[in-house]
Amino acid sequence: MSYFYYLWDDFISLLFPRLCYACGNHLMRNENLICTECYVVIPRTNYHLEENNPVAQLFWGRCVIEKAAAFSYFNKGSRIRNLIHHLKYKGIKEIGFELGKIYGLSLTSSGFTKDIDVIIPVPLHPSKVRVRGFNQSEIISSGIAGASSLPLDINTLKRITKSATQTKRSRFERWTNVEGIFRVTDPQAIMGKHVLLVDDVITTGSTIESCSNELLKIEGVRVSVVALAFANI
Numbered sequence: 001m002s003y004f005y006y007l008w009d010d011f012i013s014l015l016f017p018r019l020c021y022a023c024g025n026h027l028m029r030n031e032n033l034i035c036t037e038c039y040v041v042i043p044r045t046n047y048h049l050e051e052n053n054p055v056a057q058l059f060w061g062r063c064v065i066e067k068a069a070a071f072s073y074f075n076k077g078s079r080i081r082n083l084i085h086h087l088k089y090k091g092i093k094e095i096g097f098e099l100g101k102i103y104g105l106s107l108t109s110s111g112f113t114k115d116i117d118v119i120i121p122v123p124l125h126p127s128k129v130r131v132r133g134f135n136q137s138e139i140i141s142s143g144i145a146g147a148s149s150l151p152l153d154i155n156t157l158k159r160i161t162k163s164a165t166q167t168k169r170s171r172f173e174r175w176t177n178v179e180g181i182f183r184v185t186d187p188q189a190i191m192g193k194h195v196l197l198v199d200d201v202i203t204t205g206s207t208i209e210s211c212s213n214e215l216l217k218i219e220g221v222r223v224s225v226v227a228l229a230f231a232n233i
């Protein structure tokens with residue numbers, strides 16, 4: 001790149017500063033979306049390396065999940081929370097793809113994905129997709145699919161009932177709120193397959209439980225789960 005290009009680039013950066021979506025600091029020229037410091041300091045759970053981890057334990061006695069993991073922790077004010085906020089509510093889709101890619105590389109290199117056949121994102125109701133413009137779990141899944149070379153299936157599992165926001169509900173209310181709201185549209189497509197369900201944040205696990213219960217009705221299906229963050233409430 002020429003000297004004048006850099007000069008022009010610096011001028012544009014002064015007018016329109018590029019900020020890290022995780023910490024708000026200025027991005028360097030070679031950084032994109034997330035600064036290098038955030039890449040390094042965002043805490044990893046490394047649950048994909050630990051079979052009986054807290055996310056896996058969340059589903060004990062509720063539904064049969066083969067393997068479960070989360071990339072980071074969803075704490076108040078945490079950098080991953082800022083990133084997911086920008087993804088979901090500010091429409092910065094690239095964040096979901098980037099984090100999915102980073103996590104997908106870890107999952108693949110550790111062997112977590114080696115017996116997975118297909119990636120399925122937790123679906124949103126079509127009316128919510130219309131409002132938001134996209135399904136964040138689908139974006140994260142496409143990053144994981146890109147890193148792992150696994151196929152992505154966004155057609156077989158559908159959300160058939162709209163439910164109110166989960167945020168202020170108790171664990172029991174959340175469970176009853178998501179019971180029976182998903183449907184498998186084409187059982188043949190996933191028969192005998194090991195599905196990797198992908199969500200943005202796992203809190204009570206009730207959404208995953210509801211999805212899994214639908215998927216596990218299909219002969220030979222096994223379900224594993226990953227999310228970008230685990231909110232241990």
Ligand SMILES: [Zn+2]
Pocket residue numbers: 020021022023024025034035036037038
């Ligand atoms: Zn940062």
